[in-house]
Amino acid sequence: MQVQQHARIADQQQLSRVINATGVVLHTGLGRAPLSxxxxxxxxxxxxxxxxxxxxxxxxxxxxxxxxxxxxxxxxxxxxxxxxxxxxxxxxxxxxxxxxxxxxxxxxxxxxxxxxxxxxxxxxxxxxxxxxxxxxxxxxxxxxxxxxxxxxxxxxxxxxxxxxxxxxxxxxxxxxxxxxxxxxxxxxxxxxxxxxxxxxxxxxxxxxxxxxxxxxxxxxxxxxxxxxxxxxxxxxxxxxxxxxxxxxxxxxxxxxxxxxxxxxxxxxxxxxxxxxxxxAAAEIPTLAMLSVSIESLRQRARQVAVEIGELPNCRVEIANETAAVGGGSLPGVELPTVVLRLRSPSISADELSRGLRLGSIRVCGRIQQDDVLLDLRSVLPEDDLRLALAVKCVLTQR
CATH class of the missing domain: 3.40.640.10 (Type I PLP-dependent aspartate aminotransferase-like (Major domain))
Structure with a gap:
């Protein structure tokens, strides 16, 4: 039992692939620029x-x-x-x-x-x-x-x-x-x-x-x-x-x-x-994230919301927000963005956020009041479907 507990802790602490849904494009804690x-x-x-x-x-x-x-x-x-x-x-x-x-x-x-x-x-x-x-x-x-x-x-x-x-x-x-x-x-x-x-x-x-x-x-x-x-x-x-x-x-x-x-x-x-x-603007993720249009982000958000589907214990809304460049670059610059706003009556925002971070698909978002926000501007488009799956996995286990 103790060995299993140590193994679980070690797994949680290993370097893992993470979906960056924080809205900070160059997130220092998540490795700054994602590679092409x-x-x-x-x-x-x-x-x-x-x-x-x-x-x-x-x-x-x-x-x-x-x-x-x-x-x-x-x-x-x-x-x-x-x-x-x-x-x-x-x-x-x-x-x-x-x-x-x-x-x-x-x-x-x-x-x-x-x-x-x-x-x-x-x-x-x-x-x-x-x-x-x-x-x-x-x-x-x-x-x-x-x-x-x-x-x-x-x-x-x-x-x-x-x-x-x-x-x-x-x-x-x-x-x-x-x-x-x-x-x-x-x-x-x-x-x-x-x-x-x-x-x-x-x-x-x-x-x-x-x-x-x-x-x-x-x-x-x-x-x-x-x-x-x-x-x-x-x-x-x-x-x-x-x-x-x-x-x-x-x-x-x-x-x-x-x-x-x-x-x-x-x-x-x-x-x-x-x-x-x-x-560069098309192939390098950082530049693509900084230059993507709000219309494109909204379309992606709709697709992710459709993939998540109707869940009895979660409300999913699409909303406008602001993102940041991060990484010690362009301080104070606010980037218009589109987020998925998640709220569940069965678990708190802290619990939902933790579940996303520690799930089989690791996701880092941000908390705003009682909601978990998943910001599409900092998410690689190739991860959109995985993001939807991560949300479903966490909430269907509740």
């Missing part, structure tokens, strides 16, 4: 032996990630690229490799904290770079950077505050404003764009987010970003920029400690292929 069909296929195809560090033409050894050089050059115009395991690692590695023992000038309003109490000032300390903060929380000017530059300055750093917004009486220079200053004084211009966008998301009716291409075109020497946010790929940190700086970062001993594995490389390669083919 091609990326998931690549994980299986390349899970055995593959040319991770071998040049198949020469049979010689090459650095990990060399397969993506041409792809990133085509997509962004960069000279060189290095992929590490996340953007925090990219930041730490870049600062340690290029700026240790010297000052990095950064606006006080860009000293961010993200999930898990990751604070940029602490990364500076760990890297050995000297933090030189300037300006105020809401206003920083180019002249503040100018005054802070000394013979001991290694770089000026611009960080996009992707998980919060400062509104009202505020001003901060863009990377376009900082590059000329960096050139004039012979220091490195580093730009952390955060969400890692490769296309202009305003085409989906969203506020503008910086892209790798824009930063490189502005003249940034090194550009950092995440792979599992607006790019829509696997978790990784992307370092793009001029060859002389990226190569210095690549040769640093810490680069070995934060390098990616073959599965991340495989998924990222498949994701980028969709961008190369001009098919």
């Amino acid at each position: 069909v091609a990326a998931r296929q690549a994980l299986g195809d390349l899970g055995g032996h593959c040319n991770v560090e071998v040049d198949l033409e020469t049979a010689g050894r090459r650095y990990r990630g060399h397969q993506l050089e041409a792809t990133f050059r085509s997509l962004t115009g960069c000279e060189d690229v290095l992929i590490v395991n996340n953007n925090a690692a990219a930041t730490l590695l870049t600062l340690q490799a290029l700026c240790a023992g010297r000052e990095v000038v950064i606006s006080r309003g860009q000293l961010i904290e993200i999930g898990g109490s990751f604070r940029l000032p602490e990364i500076f300390t760990l890297s050995g770079a000297v933090l030189r903060e300037i300006g105020t929380t809401n206003r920083t000017h180019v002249s503040d950077y100018q005054k802070a530059l000394t013979a001991n300055t290694a770089a000026v750093m611009h960080v996009h505050p992707s998980n919060f917004r400062v509104i009202g009486f505020s001003e901060t220079p863009a990377i376009d404003d900082l590059v000329p200053l960096a050139r004039k004084h012979g220091v490195i211009a580093i730009d952390d764009i955060g969400s890692g966008a490769l296309i202009d998301v305003t085409q989906f009716g969203l506020p503008a987010e910086p892209t790798f291409q824009q930063s490189l075109a502005a003249g940034a020497d090194v550009v950092l970003g995440s792979g599992d946010k607006l790019l829509g790929g696997p978790q990784c940190g992307i370092i793009l920029g001029k060859h002389e700086f990226v190569e210095r970062i690549r040769q640093h001993p810490l680069a070995r400690a934060v390098r990616i594995g073959k599965l991340t490389l495989a998924a990222l390669q498949a994701t980028l292929d969709a961008y190369l083919r001009g098919a």
Whole structure:
């Protein structure tokens, strides 16, 4: 009996496939960006032996990630690229490799904290770079950077505050404003764009987010970003920029400690292929979820409701609601969405939500007052029928 109980607990705690019906597209707790069909296929195809560090033409050894050089050059115009395991690692590695023992000038309003109490000032300390903060929380000017530059300055750093917004009486220079200053004084211009966008998301009716291409075109020497946010790929940190700086970062001993594995490389390669083919908006789930029309969501909701059918112990309604981007991207942006609103007279919303999370088909929704909401915007269309089955399974067991 005790063994069975432990086995049941272990089963509940295992990494499991989950339907994300929370309405948070990039849900950090659920793995942020869901991978495309091609990326998931690549994980299986390349899970055995593959040319991770071998040049198949020469049979010689090459650095990990060399397969993506041409792809990133085509997509962004960069000279060189290095992929590490996340953007925090990219930041730490870049600062340690290029700026240790010297000052990095950064606006006080860009000293961010993200999930898990990751604070940029602490990364500076760990890297050995000297933090030189300037300006105020809401206003920083180019002249503040100018005054802070000394013979001991290694770089000026611009960080996009992707998980919060400062509104009202505020001003901060863009990377376009900082590059000329960096050139004039012979220091490195580093730009952390955060969400890692490769296309202009305003085409989906969203506020503008910086892209790798824009930063490189502005003249940034090194550009950092995440792979599992607006790019829509696997978790990784992307370092793009001029060859002389990226190569210095690549040769640093810490680069070995934060390098990616073959599965991340495989998924990222498949994701980028969709961008190369001009098919990203259709094939990459994150972009599809952000761009899907409200009419399409409503049609899917009707189909799911039909599949659930009439249940004596549950009321199912289709309603309009708002969803979020999540993942520390586009804070405050509300996405119109369509939800299935579930209410049962026999069990509470908490019990129903728990039943969905722990059922044979795992579903994470959200609770609003006495209802469980299942948001179609964050659900993969391929999971619609499974979502209906999950609801039926939980409620027919009551």
